[in-house]
Structure formats: C-alpha cells, structure tokens
Amino acid sequence: MELLGLYHYWVFAVLLMIGFYAVIAKSNLIKKLIGLSIFQSAVFLLYITMGKVDGGTAPILQAGVENPVFSNPLPQVLILTAIVVGISTTALGLGIVVRIKEEYGSIEEREIQEIDRR
Amino acid sequence: MIDWSVHLPALQVIVPMLSAPFALLLRPRGLAWAAAVAASLFAFAIAIMLTLGVLAGRNFVYQMGNWPAPYGIELGVDAFSALVLLVITGASSLALLAGRRSLNADIEEERQPLFYAAWLLALAGLVGIPVAADAFNIFVFMEISSLASYVLIAGGPDRRALPAVFKYLIMGTIGATFYLIGIGLIYLMTGTLNLADMELRIHEVADQKPILVAAGFVTIGLALKAAVFPLHVWLPNAYTYAPNAVTVFLAACATKVSLYLLLRFDFFVFQPNLVGHDVQFSYFLMPLAVLAILIASGVALFEQNIKRLLAYSSVAQIGYILLGASFVTITGLTASTVHLFNHALAKGTLFLAVGCLATQCTGLRLSDLGGVAKRMPWTAAAFVVAGFSLIGIPGTAGFVSKWYLITAALEQGSLGIALVAVLVISSLMAVVYIWRIVESIYFAEPCTDLSAVREAPPAMLVFTWLAVLANVYFGLVPEVPVALASSAAETLLEHLP
Numbered sequence: 001m002e003l004l005g006l007y008h009y010w011v012f013a014v015l016l017m018i019g020f021y022a023v024i025a026k027s028n029l030i031k032k033l034i035g036l037s038i039f040q041s042a043v044f045l046l047y048i049t050m051g052k053v054d055g056g057t058a059p060i061l062q063a064g065v066e067n068p069v070f071s072n073p074l075p076q077v078l079i080l081t082a083i084v085v086g087i088s089t090t091a092l093g094l095g096i097v098v099r100i101k102e103e104y105g106s107i108e109e110r111e112i113q114e115i116d117r118r
Numbered sequence: 119m120i121d122w123s124v125h126l127p128a129l130q131v132i133v134p135m136l137s138a139p140f141a142l143l144l145r146p147r148g149l150a151w152a153a154a155v156a157a158s159l160f161a162f163a164i165a166i167m168l169t170l171g172v173l174a175g176r177n178f179v180y181q182m183g184n185w186p187a188p189y190g191i192e193l194g195v196d197a198f199s200a201l202v203l204l205v206i207t208g209a210s211s212l213a214l215l216a217g218r219r220s221l222n223a224d225i226e227e228e229r230q231p232l233f234y235a236a237w238l239l240a241l242a243g244l245v246g247i248p249v250a251a252d253a254f255n256i257f258v259f260m261e262i263s264s265l266a267s268y269v270l271i272a273g274g275p276d277r278r279a280l281p282a283v284f285k286y287l288i289m290g291t292i293g294a295t296f297y298l299i300g301i302g303l304i305y306l307m308t309g310t311l312n313l314a315d316m317e318l319r320i321h322e323v324a325d326q327k328p329i330l331v332a333a334g335f336v337t338i339g340l341a342l343k344a345a346v347f348p349l350h351v352w353l354p355n356a357y358t359y360a361p362n363a364v365t366v367f368l369a370a371c372a373t374k375v376s377l378y379l380l381l382r383f384d385f386f387v388f389q390p391n392l393v394g395h396d397v398q399f400s401y402f403l404m405p406l407a408v409l410a411i412l413i414a415s416g417v418a419l420f421e422q423n424i425k426r427l428l429a430y431s432s433v434a435q436i437g438y439i440l441l442g443a444s445f446v447t448i449t450g451l452t453a454s455t456v457h458l459f460n461h462a463l464a465k466g467t468l469f470l471a472v473g474c475l476a477t478q479c480t481g482l483r484l485s486d487l488g489g490v491a492k493r494m495p496w497t498a499a500a501f502v503v504a505g506f507s508l509i510g511i512p513g514t515a516g517f518v519s520k521w522y523l524i525t526a527a528l529e530q531g532s533l534g535i536a537l538v539a540v541l542v543i544s545s546l547m548a549v550v551y552i553w554r555i556v557e558s559i560y561f562a563e564p565c566t567d568l569s570a571v572r573e574a575p576p577a578m579l580v581f582t583w584l585a586v587l588a589n590v591y592f593g594l595v596p597e598v599p600v601a602l603a604s605s606a607a608e609t610l611l612e613h614l615p
Contacts, residue, residue, distance in 0.1 A: 020292075023292065032288060036291055039292070039295060040295055043295055043302065046299065046302050050305070050306045075302075078254055078311075081254075081258060082257075082298060085258065085261045085265075085294075088265055089261070089265065092269070092287065093284065096268070096283060096284050096287065097284070099272070099280050100284065103277040104281075112281050113281075116278055116281070
C-alpha cells in the first residue's frame with residue numbers, strides 16, 4: 001500500500017499535469033491562466049503536505065502540554081508568500097488579457113496571431 | 119566608528135526597492151525619472167563599492183536582523199555576484215539616462231510614475247537574486263523582477279507587445295514554478311533553504327531520487343527563464359515590441375541573472391554531491407549551447423526587423439555562455455563569466471544605438487533604415503563599434519571573451535576542435551548579420567524621405583558613446599572583468615570534489 005499511502009503526491013502530480021495541459025493545449029487566454037493557477041496550486045499542496053506530521057498541531061507552546069507534536073510551520077509560511085506571488089501573477093495576466101481584448105477584440109490565441117500576421 | 123560597508127549587500131536591494139513607492143508619488147513631470155535615475159546610480163555606486171571590496175579579497179556575508187544562518191536569512195556577495203550586480207545596475211543606469219527622450223515618447227505622462235516604480239522594482243528583484251543566499255528568497259526576488267518586467271515590456275505603445283508579454287508571463291511563471299518544485303523537493307529531503315547549508319546536508323541524501331528530480335526541475339526551470347535554446351521562444355517578441363529603453367535594460371541583464379543562478383545553483387548544490395553530475399551537466403547543456411549558437415545565428419541572418427535580429431543574436435550569445443560553462447573547467451567558466459559581462463555590454467550598446475535610430479526613423483525594419491548614416495553619423499558609428507564588439511574584433515570587449523572561449527574549447531581535445539569550428543562559423547554569421555544592418559544604414563538607397571531625419575538627441579548620444587567607449591576600454595584593459603570572472607570560476611569549481 002506504499003503507493004496509496006503517498007496519495008498526496010499523486011494529487012500533486014495529477015493537478016500539476018492538469019494545469020500544465022490547460023496552459024499548453026488551450027487557445028483561450030483565460031483558460032490558459034486558469035491552467036496556470038491550477039499548476040501553481042498543485043505546488044502549494046506539495047509544500048503544505050510535506051510539513052504535515054501525523055497528529056501534529058499548530059506550533060504554539062501551551063502550558064501543561066509536555067513534548068507536543070508540531071507540524072512544520074515553515075512550508076506554510078513559504079507558501080503564504082508563494083500564494084501572494086501566484087495571485088499577483090494571475091492578476092497581472094488577467095490585466096494583460098483585458099488589454100489584449102481591447103486592442104485585438106479577441107482572447108483566442110490563434111485569432112490574435114492571425115490579426116498580427118496581416 | 120561603525121563600518122558601514124558591512125551593510126552594502128542589504129542596501130543594494132533596499133535602495134531600489136524603497137525608491138519604487140517613492141517614485142510613484144512624484145507626479146510632476148520628469149521627477150519620477152530623476153528619482154529612478156538617482157536610485158539606479160546609487161545602486162550602481164553600491165555595486166562598484168562591493169566590487170572593489172571583492173577585488174580586495176573581501177567576502178561579504180550579511181545576516182538579516184543578526185539572526186545567524188541557517189535559521190536567519192543570509193545575504194552574500196562574492197566575485198561572481200559582484201560581476202552580475204555591476205552588469206545589472208550599470209545597464210539600468212545607462213538605459214534610464216539615455217532613454218529619457220524615448221520613454222517620454224512611449225509612455226503617457228500620467229503613467230510615468232507607475233512605469234518608473236515598476237522599473238525600480240524590476241531592478242530591486244534583479245539585484246536581489248545575486249545578493250540572496252537563500253533558495254526561497256531567490257524565488258521571491260525572481261518573481262518580483264519578472265512581474266515588474268512584464269509591466270515594463272507591455273508599457274509601450276505597440277500593441278503586439280501584449281501577446282508577447284502574455285507568452286513571457288506564462289513561460290516565466292512555469293519556469294519559476296519548476297524552480298519552486300525543485301527547491302521544495304530539496305527542502306523535503308534536507309530541511310534547509312540556505313544554499314551553503316543545503317550543500318552540506320544534501321550530501322547524505324544525494325543518492326535518492328527526489329534530489330535527482332529536483333536537479334531536473336531546477337535546471338529546466340532556470341533554463342526557461344534564461345531563454346536557453348529551445349526554451350527561448352518568449353524572448354524575441356518580448357524584446358522586439360518592448361519600449362527601446364526597456365529592451366536595453368532587459369537584454370543586458372534579465373537572462374544573465376537566470377544564467378548566473380543556473381550556474382550558481384548547479385555548482386554549489388548539485389555538482390559537489392551528485393555522482394557523475396558534471397558529466398550529465400555537460401552532456402545536457404553542450405548540445406543545446408551548440409544548437410543555440412548555430413540556429414539562432416542562422417535565424418538572425420534572415421531577420422528583417424533589427425530589434426528582433428539582435429534578440430535572436432542574444433539567444434546565440436546565451437549559447438556561448440552555456441558552452442563555456444559546460445566544459446566544467448577553470449578556463450571554460452572564466453570564459454563564460456567574462457562573456458556574461460561583455461555580451462551585456464555589447465548588446466546593451468547595440469540596443470542603445472537602436473534606440474537612437476528609433477527616435478528619428480519611422481520603423482526599425484532594414485528597409486526603413488536605408489542610408490540614415492549620412493544623417494546620423496554618430497549613431498551609425500556607435501552601432502558599428504558595438505557590432506564589432508558583438509562579433510569579437512580585437513580591441514573590443516567581445517574579443518576578450520571569444521579568446522577565452524576558444525582557449526577553453528581547445529583544452530577539450532578533438533571535441534574542442536569541432537567546437538572551435540562552431541565558434542568560428544557563428545562569428546562569421548555574426549559578421550554577416552551585423553553587416554546587413556551596416557550595409558543598410560550606410561549604403562542602401564533611402565526608400566523614404568530622409569530630409570526630416572536628424573542626429574539623435576545629444577543626451578542619448580552621449581550615453582550611447584559612453585557605452586561604446588566602455589566596450590573599447592574593456593577590450594583593451596580587460597583586467598577587472600577577467601579578475602572577477604576567474605575568481606568566480608575558482609569559487610564555482612572549489613565546490614567540486
């Protein structure tokens with residue numbers, strides 16, 4: 001059951017590939033950005049799950065609790081930063097898509113390439 | 119007396135970062151530009167001080183808030199980072215000083231404070247990468263610089279910049295996320311993010327698969343950011359449609375910083391610990407480097423738009439830098455580091471000259487530039503000298519790095535002779551594509567009316583020529599970059615078993 005015991009890595013890998021597929025295969029720019037968000041979220045999950053300790057709680061000292069088991073807080077802190085980066089990237093990407101729609105009247109990558117070729 | 123110089127690595131990042139919101143507040147015309155120039159020059163001065171310190175044998179290590187590494191966040195500057203810092207801050211200062219007129223033309227006045235704030239953030243992110251000694255900090259700085267440079271590229275009036283920047287955003291984010299996965303896996307195995315600590319701790323788990331996977335993710339992610347062939351597809355359009363001053367800045371340093379990181383990460387963390395990694399590194403990167411050199415130079419031969427031509431030439435030059443590094447020898451790494459500096463200088467100058475041409479000409483296709491040299495002799499001459507430097511004519515900076523590169527290739531035995539042939543062929547190709555531009559601006563019949571064309575504004579010309587003279591100076595007196603580069607190469611190789 002080694003394979004299923006590590007199910008969170010499978011979730012990570014599958015989500016990563018779903019996102020990556022959308023980024024590469026979709027022509028619609030919004031769909032690409034959605035794919036990119038899924039791609040990044042997969043990595044967030046990788047970090048969050050690696051810090052989890054079985055039976056672990058939040059790393060706060062409590063009176064009367066001897067040798068408490070903590071989950072590692074560092075990956076969670078790192079991922080807070082990475083989530084901010086992800087949001088900024090998505091926001092900027094959406095902003096660019098709005099500008100593309102204004103200038104080209106389309107958000108389909110193929111149509112934009114057609115217009116530029118003319 | 120407090121020794122202020124210990125704070126230099128932190129100031130290097132903090133000065134541009136804190137100036138960015140300040141520039142945002144400066145609404146009156148030109149003030150935001152002045153603030154950006156001041157911050158950039160200040161950062162350049164700090165980089166020079168750091169370089170002088172490093173040349174005097176000092177190694178800067180700074181612990182944020184006095185928390186000792188590996189728990190606290192560490193900043194460090196050695197010869198390699200000092201060289202990259204010089205390139206970044208120098209390119210930013212020159213591009214801002216020379217680019218005022220063309221940025222005024224490209225960016226509406228009310229958006230200028232925002233634009234310069236983004237510029238300073240890009241600068242802060244770029245200098246942050248060489249200064250940081252912590253893998254996750256590097257990721258954050260990388261994203262700061264990328265997000266800000268997307269804004270810079272899309273800031274111009276050309277609407278084709280928008281799809282180009284969207285592509286850059288997608289590929290850049292994938293690259294950064296791959297890097298994040300890589301350091302995540304390493305953290306999983308070692309429990310540390312500090313590069314020096316990582317080097318020690320990775321040793322115990324070096325034979326385990328996650329570390330190998332991490333090496334793959336980090337290498338591919340950074341190669342994407344550095345536009346290593348065949349992952350360069352975002353680069354030509356992004357450089358072509360960006361405002362001219364932005365192209366000068368980014369062409370000189372954006373990909374170089376990722377290359378720096380690729381080498382640093384690989385040689386500090388993976389090379390000393392993974393068995394046979396140096397051979398894999400060579401086998402993986404050398405063919406890509408050779409393909410980049412030949413194919414990108416070949417594409418440049420047939421390109422009509424001069425900015426895009428120079429962008430493809432950049433892809434080829436990244437190939438040179440990688441080729442030197444893929445030998446994993448002292449001479450090879452010296453060559454590659456010197457070329458990192460010299461190529462930034464040559465390409466930055468060429469794009470400055472292109473910026474001068476763009477102030478007067480209607481377009482930047484070869485056919486638009488017919489005969490402009492008669493009207494703009496100084497700009498044309500600057501372009502020719504910088505072109506010499508790109509080709510590697512003796513007496514210019516480009517020659518020094520080509521010389522080192524060929525010496526390094528010859529050390530490789532029979533394979534080296536083939537590689538020297540590649541270098542010679544690609545240099546000839548560079549002669550041809552530079553000559554196409556020179557022929558057009560000097561000898562072609564003008565197909566548009568040139569009577570309105572005048573010499574570029576003096577302020578632009580002065581700084582362009584300053585860059586040209588730097589090309590000649592570092593061609594004749596290459597001691598400083600070579601000293602930094604060979605010391606960088608030694609530090610990189612020191613980590614090998």
